[in-house]
Amino acid sequence: MKKYDVLIVGGSSTGCWFAEKMAEKGSKVLVIEKQMPDDVSRSYDIFHMGEAEMERFGLDMLDENDPVREFRFESSPMISPYGTYYKKGGYSPVIGFHKHDYIMLMAEKAKQKGAEIIYGAEFTDFVYDANGKISGAKYMTADGEKTAYAKIVADCSGIPSVARRKLPDSSPVCNFKITPKDIFYVVLYYINYIDKNVKPREYDGFFMQYKAWSAPAGEGYDAILGIGGSYSYEYAEEVFNSQYMKNVKYPEYEVKKVEKGMTPYHRSVYSFVDDGFIVMGDAACLTKPTCGEGCTSSLVQAEIAVDVISTLLREKLPLTKDNMWSINTRYMKAQGKDFDFMRPLLMGIVSLDFDEAEYMFANDIVFSEELFGGMEDNNLKLKGSDIAKWLGKISAAVAKKKIRTTSIKNIIKGLMRAVEIGTLYDNYPELPEDFPEWKEKADKKWAEIGTLAETCDPEILERLGIS
């Protein structure tokens, strides 16, 4: 019977990084990945990560001539709904890679550090010890069902959250399903401009009102025009065609390739840990609230998990919920509060209509360089002085009928809820015994807030028969 310290379900970015770092600390690590190596992380080709984040997490930037690395570019601006006003952020370089190839390099690094990876191995269920505690997992392979025993099972299976969803309702780790309402359906159009004199990088930027962007695409293409939407790919495509492409003028282009993929858009789980269990990455909903990217934001929690779990293993202490609770408290301070603070605020902001948002861009209200400088920097730097400045400008805009009072109410509601979430997360329980009371308050608050899906265009939803 093979026994491991850590059994990781899912061998994509989060699973491979965690495997590498735990193996580096001397743990015996097994990764089970459902796909065969050729099929891992194939839903889309090009992805990018911030250079600063890559450096922080020890991710290889690769040589400029390496075929896995495609491009480097420097922070994209936030652009107004009609493409007139640009708000550029600070200097934050980003590197683009081929996703499948990059993940295979991460897997290789994990193996070099001693982790074992089994491909074509699909998690089916936990195994439990005589006391009913998780002690490993069963997985299906071409040779039938197998069992591996471990001190902890880490769910890094992405949106399906295959292990987390098997936890009982009594677990502090929420076992909810990530439904179409909580998913960002992303469609990527790889394009070439017809006129070869067009400078594609002049069109790069992020359009919050459509949740759409133009970005580099690597060799063979001038750009990726991307869009994300709740509920379905059809919804995202409809916003792309009937709003984004109608309101923003691009030079004539031809679509060379279309890719589709999903990323969670949901608050993070409240607790990542239970006895012998941890959830990480997309399975824990750790994507950035502004753009749905998750490769590096997931590693903020993974880094804390490596520290806590490897220390417990070294000290020969059991990997119980109580012993690992500091992963929750440290993550909430490091990133969780900031991410979940942003969600209600963004809901208020995206509920503005296009004319209102255009006016606000023009007048530096909310859409200012300081606050929304670029799509890569997810730290909303909201200061009291900004809010005071906006309030004066907003009153003038309402008097001039440039912004509706209902829109102002939505923004203020979003801001107040953001502050309430911030306060709630500041008081995240230090001890697991105080968690049920906190969870009750958090559930109530999130039920009031709802989800970004509620800001979808009702006409488009009706047209597509989405209720």
Ligand SMILES: Cc1cc2nc3c(=O)[nH]c(=O)nc-3n(C[C@H](O)[C@H](O)[C@H](O)COP(=O)(O)OP(=O)(O)OC[C@H]3O[C@@H](n4cnc5c(N)ncnc54)[C@H](O)[C@@H]3O)c2cc1C
């Ligand atoms: C179109 C698109 C573009 C994106 N671009 C970026 C970007 O540029 N930068 C960025 O940071 N993020 C980007 N993201 C988000 C990013 O892809 C995810 O946040 C990230 O991949 C999450 O990694 P993960 O390892 O947690 O989960 P996943 O990448 O979903 O990996 C989960 C793994 O678990 C495996 N698995 C599932 N079920 C089982 C099972 N039963 N047993 C065993 N294994 C299982 C899967 O096969 C998979 O390999 C993008 C997302 C989309 C959809």
